[in-house]
Amino acid sequence: MLLPLVLVLALAPPVGTMTVPGAEHQQVARLADLTTTGTTATGHTDPADWAGLTSAQLPVSPAVSGIQVDGYFPDTSRTNTNHGWHDSQFVLRLPDRWNGGLVVTGSPGVREQYANDRAISDWVLSRGYAFAATDKGNTGAQFYRDGRAVQEWNQRFTQLTIAAKSAVRRHYGRRPDRTIATGISNGGYLVRWQLENRPDLYDGGVDWEGTLWAVDGPNPLTFLPPALRAYPAYLAGDPAAHGQMVAAGFPAGTEFLWDYHFRYYWDLTQRIYREEFDPSFDGALEAGTPFCASGTDNCDADYSYAARRRVAGPLVSRIDLTGEVKRPLITVHGTHDVLLPISQDSDVYAAMTPDRMHRYYRVEQGTHVDGLVDAYPDRLRPLAPCHRSAFAALERWLDGVAPPASATLGRPADVQTCPLG
Structure with missing residues (x-):
């Protein structure tokens, strides 16, 4: 339920007292607009981090005012030099008009903590959610130098979730009613792993073409x-x-x-x-x-x-997936994904998961990064609208209304929509 704005503001502490538990360093700013329209202008995002992940046709979200916290947890590796800091950087956004929920994400690929800003943060903020994202503890093409780097991804996602839930409680005066994990590609893998291994922290998740790591293959x-x-x-x-x-x-x-x-x-x-x-x-x-x-x-x-x-x-x-998700999960994956081919990834993962906990939507003509849709608008379609439809379906699922059955979704006349059933 959306809290009245006056109540939310009354519960929120002064900006200077905002803290993220466990953070070694943090910078807090009140912003008139937490979406990429505003944060690009004020320097509170990095457009290079999310370049190519979305289609130019993705609708622009309205301005959302609130608090942004940038910081990092203790770490010894330095693949992420954003702000002149070391790894394990995070961003936390707390909208003034809060709906009681929290969305936690990890970066796709080997990108940094702002990678989901355009594709995910803007939209969930416009719906009233608090938003938290981690760089996963290491970034860039030499991430492997960090040693057991992918294991750290899972640990850092868990660490941020725990810290963000506490920060939300301190800021708004109560715990989040709902915590949802979501992410793209490697970020989708993190959602799967968290719902298998740390279901106590989440109510559900939306997996956007998550990477399948299976010790027996495929991977x-x-x-x-x-x-x-x-x-x-x-x-x-x-x-x-x-x-x-x-x-x-x-x-x-x-x-x-x-x-x-x-x-x-x-x-x-x-x-x-x-x-x-x-x-x-x-x-x-x-x-x-x-x-x-x-x-x-x-x-x-x-x-x-x-x-x-x-x-x-x-x-x-040490990092493989078993399919034993213990919270509701919705997966969307494009049939034209040629980085993580659907037959080698989500088709297999869907067969590993219990039907009662998982819905799986195969998106015809969806590919791995929506930026390619602009180059091939007649042969590809964006996945962002399907992620949004899946997210809304998960919200209803958590309210007791089961989503449509798993299906392959044909191309609609308007590719900025994505009906699931």
């Missing part, structure tokens, strides 16, 4: 090497290579996306995550050789997770 280390082997052969005209790409999970009809993903995603993603879980594969090299040709020494295109399971498996098992 990125099982489907990226075949793509790195087959795609150059496909370009060279090898008639068998197209079938190899499709067999690896990259469906026919998505060929127009393959070159971009080869250049900017597949090779880099394979090398840095392989370095995280199997650093000894390439000997003294660090994260392999970029764009090496299959057949050369220590080439990630020839990496076999099955052959290296004895080495990589124990580390993957």
Whole structure:
């Protein structure tokens, strides 16, 4: 229930007394607009952090006034140099008109804490939620140097959730009525892991194309090497290579996306995550050789997770998913995702989860990043509207109204909408 504005303001302490428990450092600011329209102008976000994640057509949210807290928890690594600080940075936004809820997110990819500002923060703030986001404890293409970096992602998400819930209580005078975890890609993985392992902290979650890490496979280390082997052969005209790409999970009809993903995603993603879980594969090299040709020494295109399971498996098992979610979860994933192919990811995860706790919406023509929709508006559709529909459906689910059955969602006439049923 939305609290009357006058009551919320009466309960809120002065800005200078705002604290996030456990934070080593924090900066507090009252802002006339917590959305990216305002924070871009005042320097309270980093547009480079969310560049490419949303379509230019995504509607702009109205201004939301309130408090923003930027800070960091104790840490020794320094991959995130935002503000001249070290890792484990967070942002917490507390709107004046609070609906009693809290949304917690972790960054997609290896981005920093502002990555979800345009795609998620703006919209949930406009609905009255407090919003918290973490950089996951390490960032950038050399995140693996942090040591067991992905394990830390889960710990930092938990840490922020506990701290944000306490900060919300101190600020508004009562605990949040509802805490929802959500995130994109690696952030979606964090949602899955939290609902499996820390369900006591959340009421539910919305998973936007979360990464599947399964110790028995599939996982990125099982489907990226075949793509790195087959795609150059496909370009060279090898008639068998197209079938190899499709067999690896990259469906026919998505060929127009393959070159971009080869250049900017597949090779880099394979090398840095392989370095995280199997650093000894390439000997003294660090994260392999970029764009090496299959057949050369220590080439990630020839990496076999099955052959290296004895080495990589124990580390993957520390962060893997089981599907045993213990709070309501809704997943949205695009059928044209060629970074985390849907057949190798959410299709598998949905089969692992109990139906009573999970709804799964396959979005026809959705791809991994909505920024690509602007380049291919007739062949792709954005996932942000589907995430918003799923979030609203989760709200109703938590109120006792079950969402529509899991389904594949055809393209609507207006792609800024996404009916689930």
